[in-house]
Amino acid sequence: MKLVYVFDAYCGWSYGFAPTLAEVTRRHPGLPVEVVSGGLFTGARRVPIRQFGYVRGANAKISELTGVPFGKGYESLIADGSFVMDSEAAARGVAALRQLAPDRGVELTEALQVAFYVDGRSMSDPDTYRRLAAEHGLDGDALVAAFEGPAARTAAATDFRRSRELGVEGFPTLLAVDGDRATVLAVGHADAEAIDRRLR
Template sequence: MNRPFFTVLILFFMTPLSAQNLTAPEGAFCDPETGLCTPAPLAQSDEKVPFRDDVEIIYIGDPMCSWCWGISPALNRLERAATTNGIPYRTVLGGLRPDNSQVWDEAFRNFLRHHWKEVNERSGQPFGYDLFDQEAFSYNTEPSSRAVVTARTMNPEVESRFFELTQYHFYVLNKDPKLATFYEPICKELGLDFVRFSELFASEEMVTATMKDFQLNRQWGVRGYPTVIFRKGDQLYAIARGFSEFERMWGAVEELVK
């Protein structure tokens, strides 16, 4: 049964999430206290998108959001628990920095290196640091998001794993996700036709589909990544905004399904 989509939806926060300071300090790329990365401004869309199911878990993240890499193991567990309990789970791409405006200077490299170490210390997720030896790099997160949307289009069942492998190849191996060749080993591992993937990845169709994800999560009122939502009918409940553990998220889900 399709439900109507309201142009403005309020995110209802599960206690004690509402008590947190969820706004990153002015000028900050990501907030180490909340584990929340704030996105760049983006033009809004009034397109209505109907909901498909009565309940679902929605993860909003960006492959080049470091706290999204930090929360990845907890999300793996959350998706498995959702599947086991018959709750649909889906991903919406955030659009953290969907442009080339970030200057790759020494100050930004030093900030990012320090931030990655903070995520590593809190989450235990591995990081490589060879990226910071590069004199030039464009921190544009649109291509990696578009790659995930492309994988979703080809085979929705591999989307979550494709997202995670994209993070691994960027954060640990420090490869450049703007290049189509970046995704060749990922496609091979997941059984996706890389030639077809490359064609779709470069298409306007995928650019448009990716932008729809970016606009949709902003339309919902999402202001940082990672964000995890439990939707019940037409109400959206944020069960995580920023870094969180599986037990906390799943505990919120159990409360909401009662």
């Protein structure tokens, strides 16, 4: 059995779920976790953040329920309103991190979300990955090359397809997958205790 975590790096609820997922992986160190990008802001949804009027209210709710902070850098992006969340670029970043550090998916995707939701760094900017590499002991040039390379683009498309094939309709979704059988453990919000109960 393994866990499959379908999320979007630009999804606030996924950011709020990151500490729960980290706790679940601490409790079950032998349980592999596959991290899959879902593709929330692609196509017609790739628009300036000001067009999503619910963001501030949603963030307040996320912070209240999960305790995650939203930093000044991120708040500046929201206030300006022109920033465009591009989930395809974020998925390429996640794929690049998986390529360089396949066993650190949970940790590094959380770090990528912190870079956005706390520091306001774009997941489309190679410099974001260079900084992330420096902070987490990775080769910055290799990470940027992976982010910009064709393999990451292919991996992003594969992730979006896998999300659809798994029937995921909301982010984040945590699944327990055993062979051909997938069991939903959480959608949106849950604590580690609830997930443990469902795992048992």
